[in-house]
Amino acid sequence: MARMAGRRALFAVPVLLVVTFGVFAVAAASPFDPVKAYAGTAGLTATQENLDQIRANLGVDQPLVSRWWNWLTAALQGDLGNSTVLRQPVADAIGERVGWSLLLAATAFAFAVVLGTALGVLTARNRGGWLDRTVSSVAYTLEAAPAFWLGLLAIWFFSLKLGVLPSGGLTDTASDVVTADQVATHLVLPAAVLGISQMPWFYLYVRQGVGDALDEDPVRGARARGLGERSVILGHALRSGMLPMLTLIGSRVPELITGALLVETVFSWPGIAAATVEAATSVDFALLAALTVLATAAVLLGNLLSDLLYGLADPRVGFDG
Numbered sequence: 413m414a415r416m417a418g419r420r421a422l423f424a425v426p427v428l429l430v431v432t433f434g435v436f437a438v439a440a441a442s443p444f445d446p447v448k449a450y451a452g453t454a455g456l457t458a459t460q461e462n463l464d465q466i467r468a469n470l471g472v473d474q475p476l477v478s479r480w481w482n483w484l485t486a487a488l489q490g491d492l493g494n495s496t497v498l499r500q501p502v503a504d505a506i507g508e509r510v511g512w513s514l515l516l517a518a519t520a521f522a523f524a525v526v527l528g529t530a531l532g533v534l535t536a537r538n539r540g541g542w543l544d545r546t547v548s549s550v551a552y553t554l555e556a557a558p559a560f561w562l563g564l565l566a567i568w569f570f571s572l573k574l575g576v577l578p579s580g581g582l583t584d585t586a587s588d589v590v591t592a593d594q595v596a597t598h599l600v601l602p603a604a605v606l607g608i609s610q611m612p613w614f615y616l617y618v619r620q621g622v623g624d625a626l627d628e629d630p631v632r633g634a635r636a637r638g639l640g641e642r643s644v645i646l647g648h649a650l651r652s653g654m655l656p657m658l659t660l661i662g663s664r665v666p667e668l669i670t671g672a673l674l675v676e677t678v679f680s681w682p683g684i685a686a687a688t689v690e691a692a693t694s695v696d697f698a699l700l701a702a703l704t705v706l707a708t709a710a711v712l713l714g715n716l717l718s719d720l721l722y723g724l725a726d727p728r729v730g731f732d733g
Contacts, residue, residue, distance in 0.1 A: 493698030513683030522605030532618025551612035562680035580680035602679040617657040625652040665714030
């Protein structure tokens with residue numbers, strides 16, 4: 413396990429280098445002007461000399477490679493630079509927001525896995541039945557439904573129509589104190605929407621895996637020995653059927669990140685979505701690079717986690733092979 417994690421860590425270094433350079437290259441080719449974004453309305457009346465001075469102060473007058481190398485060497489020393497659009501250190505900007513994004517993503521991911529696994533097991537026991545056909549139809553429909561559309565639909569129904577859940581934000585409008593109860597209440601809709609948007613893939617993998625496992629000889633043998641249906645499902649079929657689903661965890665991380673950004677925007681959740689949009693439109697090199705590294709690291713860790721879970725679930729798989 414340690415050797416595999418070490419190999420993945422070494423592989424991640426060139427990947428992160430290429431990704432960060434790509435961010436600076438794309439940002440440099442962007443039609444947005446970081447100087448005008450930084451100056452705001454004051455830039456409309458500023459002289460060219462003043463704009464050139466701002467450009468020099470921001471370092472955007474330097475060649476692409478120089479900007480990337482200066483940012484990289486500073487980042488390796490713990491200095492992620494300053495965000496030109498948020499007017500604060502990048503580390504502070506991310507630190508204030510990433511915790512809320514992690515809370516939303518983790519809650520939604522757990523919801524998707526639990527719901528998808530439960531429905532997959534229920535329908536796998538009677539494939540072709542009415543429950544299987546109904547849940548599978550809904551799952552295929554949700555696969556094609558954008559997360560932001562589900563979010564708007566949830567706001568219309570639960571917030572506007574029924575009035576049972578808040579439509580966005582982190583706390584109630586009249587409150588200036590963040591409490592656990594308010595956060596939990598405001599988390600329900602965005603986490604449920606994000607989780608439901610991810611659930612179909614887990615459901616379909618578990619349904620197929622458990623359904624195939626129920627037809628295998630070890631499960632038939634367990635039934636022949638007189639084991640109860642619950643023991644057969646949980647002790648044999650589910651463990652075997654979950655193996656394909658474990659490989660899905662890593663591949664869903666990019667979709668989870670993208671979905672989280674959309675859901676955060678729809679529900680005004682105070683995560684990194686707003687910062688990402690502002691950094692992209694304002695060509696905020698330092699913030700863009702840091703957020704991209706964070707997202708890339710999450711994807712790499714997700715792939716590593718799926719391999720580790722697969723190896724732990726199936727002893728026949730070697731970590732160092």
